[in-house]
Amino acid sequence: MKKKLGLLYGGQSAEHEVSLSSAKAVTEALNYDKYDIVPVFITRQGEWIKGAVLTEPAKSIEALQFNIGKDGQHHDISSFLMAQKEQPFDAVFPLLHGTYGEDGTVQGLLEVLNIPYVGCGVLASSAGMDKVVMKQLFEIAGLNQVPFVYFIRKEWQANQQELLDEMTSKLTFPMYVKPANLGSSVGVSKASTKEELIEAVTVAFKYDRKVIVETGVVGDEVEMAVLGNDEPKVSVPGQIKATTDFYDYESKYQDGNTELLIPAPVSAEVISTMSDMAIRAFKVLDGSGLVRADFFVTADEEVLINEVNTLPGFTPMSMYPILWGNTGLAYSDLIEELINLAIERFEEKQQLHFK
Structure with missing residues (x-):
């Protein structure tokens, strides 16, 4: 008997396009004799659109976006919930990268629904997504890592000079400035001067309220x-x-x-x-x-x-x-x-x- 496998992809993060590419590749590798594969596309606006069971690999990334949801399914999370109620998923593969997919949020939903899912659980996902929390845990584990400084937007707005002084005293140029909660190098900049550092922090804050700055390693x-x-x-x-x-x-x-x-x-x-x-x-x-x-x-x-x-x-x-x-x-x-x-x-x- 075939297993029912749900593919979650798309999402609201800056890594939306990466997720689509991942989903297409996975549809090309799955065994269609073993699985009934149900695509669930999450739009950039957060709509959940369930498609019909796939009978063959997706022909294109566009097909994964526009050729689903034409079976009358609601364009919200209820389509996913109804699918689970009608015939429970044997497992879900959350091919969601970044915010609202890799950060423990979707994992928490799947836990509440009691559905098996691929990948790390809520704690590991959320801690692994937040580079600051992750590095603090690495310190506890005694792992050798790059020196870093972190701060939130309001601290930067109120104490920019103090934070610049802290960075230039604890770290050395070049520095790498990153949003604390994002992946695929989105929003990451290299700074070799104080002026570039300020600009890099500005860029990073477009993607997150918390920024981490690290010493560059040769x-x-x-x-x-x-x-x-x-x-x-x-x-x-x-x-x-x-x-x-x-x-x-x-x-x-x-x-x-x-x-x-x-x-x-x-x-x-x-x-x-x-x-x-x-x-x-x-x-x-x-x-x-x-x-x-x-x-x-x-x-x-x-x-x-x-x-x-x-x-x-x-x-x-x-x-x-x-x-x-x-x-x-x-x-x-x-x-x-x-x-x-x-x-x-x-x-x-x-x-x-x-x-």
């Missing part, structure tokens, strides 16, 4: 994929050689010119350190399903964890599936494993007592 960007629940495993590492100053949004999803070295040309000692740190980061967040851990490796082989991504992209150019492919786990098998992990975690939770 070294290689190396990533490692984590897969599992209570006994996570890691992939081979991959090194990123971006053609820009840093691995920005265009490098990740648009220009196609970024060079990926897989496995990364690093020593066995570095790989061992990265593997240990990736699993420790996964566990301190109470991760489940999947996480991509990003590191800096300096010339003298110091390893610093930069961040983790609890719902990394699944586009053909995305590092997470590429890393597992080079570790021996094909894209379609990776998706199957993630669905199985989601059901495994769900079944374990059903054994808990609440009274």
Whole structure:
């Protein structure tokens, strides 16, 4: 008997287009003999539109946006809720990146509805989305990381000079300025002077009320994929050689010119350190399903964890599936494993007592 799998994609975040690309790629890899695949598109305005069961991969990204919802379904979350009531989902794959998808909000909804879902739970998702909270947890876990300063918009408006003094005393140029709660390098800027720093903070505040500023590291960007629940495993590492100053949004999803070295040309000692740190980061967040851990490796082989991504992209150019492919786990098998992990975690939770 086929399982009913819901695909959630689109969303209201700045990573809407990335989500669409991820969803299209997943529809091309799923086993249609095993799953009834129900597309649920979330518009930029927050409307939930359920489509008819897919019988074949989506022909285009546009089809995932405009060719659903023509079966008379309501254009709000009730279409999803009614689908769950009529025939419960066996699992949901939330292919939502960024705000309202990767930050624990959708995960909380799925928990309340008692639906198995792919990826990290509420706590890991929300903590992993907030770069400040994430780094504070990394400090607790004793993970080596880049020096940083953070503040909210009202603090910047009231004490700009004091915060500039704090940044220039604790950090060194170049600095990287980021919205605290966003991914895919959206809103991230490099600042080499005080004037550029002020401008970068202004840009970051367009995307979030909290900003984090980090010292730039001279070294290689190396990533490692984590897969599992209570006994996570890691992939081979991959090194990123971006053609820009840093691995920005265009490098990740648009220009196609970024060079990926897989496995990364690093020593066995570095790989061992990265593997240990990736699993420790996964566990301190109470991760489940999947996480991509990003590191800096300096010339003298110091390893610093930069961040983790609890719902990394699944586009053909995305590092997470590429890393597992080079570790021996094909894209379609990776998706199957993630669905199985989601059901495994769900079944374990059903054994808990609440009274």
